[in-house]
Amino acid sequence: MTTIAELVSSAGGLLHKHDLVAHGATDRHLTAAVRSRSVTRPRRGWYSTWDRDDPRYVAVSIGGRLTGAAALGQMGAWSWTRPTVTVSVPETASRLRRRRGVRVVWDRVELSERGTTWSVDPRDALARAVVEARTLEDAVILVDWARRSGLLHDDDDAVEVLSRRRADAAGLVAWSDGGAESILESAAGTRLRRAGHVVQRQVPVGRTRKIIDMVVDGIVGFETDGREHHQMRFDEDRLKDAAIARSGHVPFRAGTRMVRDTWGPTAAAIDALIGLAGGPRRVSAGNSCLPRVLGPRGRRHWRLAVPRVSRTQELPTGRTRGEAAG
Numbered sequence: 180m181t182t183i184a185e186l187v188s189s190a191g192g193l194l195h196k197h198d199l200v201a202h203g204a205t206d207r208h209l210t211a212a213v214r215s216r217s218v219t220r221p222r223r224g225w226y227s228t229w230d231r232d233d234p235r236y237v238a239v240s241i242g243g244r245l246t247g248a249a250a251l252g253q254m255g256a257w258s259w260t261r262p263t264v265t266v267s268v269p270e271t272a273s274r275l276r277r278r279r280g281v282r283v284v285w286d287r288v289e290l291s292e293r294g295t296t297w298s299v300d301p302r303d304a305l306a307r308a309v310v311e312a313r314t315l316e317d318a319v320i321l322v323d324w325a326r327r328s329g330l331l332h333d334d335d336d337a338v339e340v341l342s343r344r345r346a347d348a349a350g351l352v353a354w355s356d357g358g359a360e361s362i363l364e365s366a367a368g369t370r371l372r373r374a375g376h377v378v379q380r381q382v383p384v385g386r387t388r389k390i391i392d393m394v395v396d397g398i399v400g401f402e403t404d405g406r407e408h409h410q411m412r413f414d415e416d417r418l419k420d421a422a423i424a425r426s427g428h429v430p431f432r433a434g435t436r437m438v439r440d441t442w443g444p445t446a447a448a449i450d451a452l453i454g455l456a457g458g459p460r461r462v463s464a465g466n467s468c469l470p471r472v473l474g475p476r477g478r479r480h481w482r483l484a485v486p487r488v489s490r491t492q493e494l495p496t497g498r499t500r501g502e503a504a505g
Contacts, residue, residue, distance in 0.1 A: 183212035184228055192229045193239060193296055199226065222276075234264045235297040241283065242275045243268035244297055247311055248321070250304035257324040257362035259317070259439065265307075267299050301330055306343035309351060315472050315481040316369045319354045323365040326357035350470030350483035356380050363403035363438045364392050370442060371395055371449070372469060385426040389419050398456045399449055400428035403438060429456055 186202055187194045199209065209226070212218045218226045221240035229236040235253065238245045245253065248262035263282055268275060270285045277283070284307075286299070293300035305325055312318035322331070322341065331337040334352050342349040354372070358380025359365040368378045371393075382391040382400070391400045400423035404416070420430040429452045437445045471484040 182217065183208055183226065184217035187218055187226050187228050193221075193225060193227045193235070195296075196224045196226065237264055237278060237281060238266045239297055240276060241266050241268075241278055241281065242272060243283065244294060244299050246284065246286070246299045246304050246307055248304075248308040250298045251301065251308055251321065251324075253298065254301060254328070256308075256328075257320050257365065259320075259362070259366075262308075265311075302340045303343070305330065306340055306348070309341060309348050310345045310479065313480050315354070315373075315483075316366055318348075318351055318481065319369045320362055320365045322351045322355035323357070323359040324362075326355060327360060345479075345482075347470070347483040347485055350485070353469050354483075358393075360392070361403065363433075363435060367401070367403055367433065367438050367442075368393055370446065373472070374446065376449075384419070384422045387422055389422055391423060391428065394428060395449055396453055398429055398453050400424075400426070400430045401449065402430070402432045404432055404434050429453075 181202070183199065183204060186199060186204070190198070196204075196209065212226070213220060218228055219231065219236075221227050221229075221231075221236050222242060225239055227236055227239070231237075234245055234249050238249075243266040244250075245265070246267035247265040248256065248258060249264045252258060252262050264280070265282045265284060267284055267286045267290065269288045269291050271288060272285070275283065286303075290299055290303055293303060298304065305321060308321050309318040312321065322337065325331045326337070331340060337352045337355070338349045341351050354369065356365075356368060356378075359368060360381075364380075368380070371378050376395050377397070379394045379397075380392070382394045383389070384391055384400075392403055393401045395401050402416070402419070402423075416432070420432070423430040431449060431452055433445050473482040473484055476482060
């Protein structure tokens, strides 16, 4: 006979009593399972095999569902730190079981129609997570991950999702890039762009099948190496550096510590390489510009300026007025 714990585990770790009864469980079976500690009850009517400190368990025990960065973290979202557990409850909710260190937020009732038993819909979680991020970089990291994972489909889709809570968050579409394949690439790209550099993602190396993580100002072929992915690829990486040099770019690599902990010297090295190569050879970035980053206000740690609507036709980038007229 299938045990209560097996039924709950097969459902993902959380199951309601009426589902267990539908599988033939009786009150005696459920009581025995709880007493044996093969399952626990985070809340009346719910049975779980998760650890009591699991954010999902905490959310259900309070009477809501995970939201924001905590919900995305369960999906593997990129983050430098462990996010605060944030629990969404409908604005009509009552009889909540508060827990120290856990933030409870009240959402519109219609959000309850999306998502799972323990989490709001990931796109709703993303809309909250980006506006609550500590820095612009953290917000862009989440959007880059969402693009990479397929949570956001294209720019129009991203604008719709990101602007659900704050209109200026739609500007993250310009700051983010679906070409970022790791948190290191995302963070480094944002910092370089904020410093005024032009960053191109996933640039082919000559006629080879190799791809450069990013090219900075058309000069530096910048590779970010996470130790877990590259510690067994030393020779292959050196061969790639040689290929990058042959393609006309200056190869440069930065590991996790160089991006996460000592970015100042890393950025200075990139600037020095650009200078040694003769200065920036700017690559056309199109007519649009990145939304300006504003200071904090209220509970917002970062904001973006809403771009002005141009009433005149822009000239093609990189061409003079005389060339355009000709």
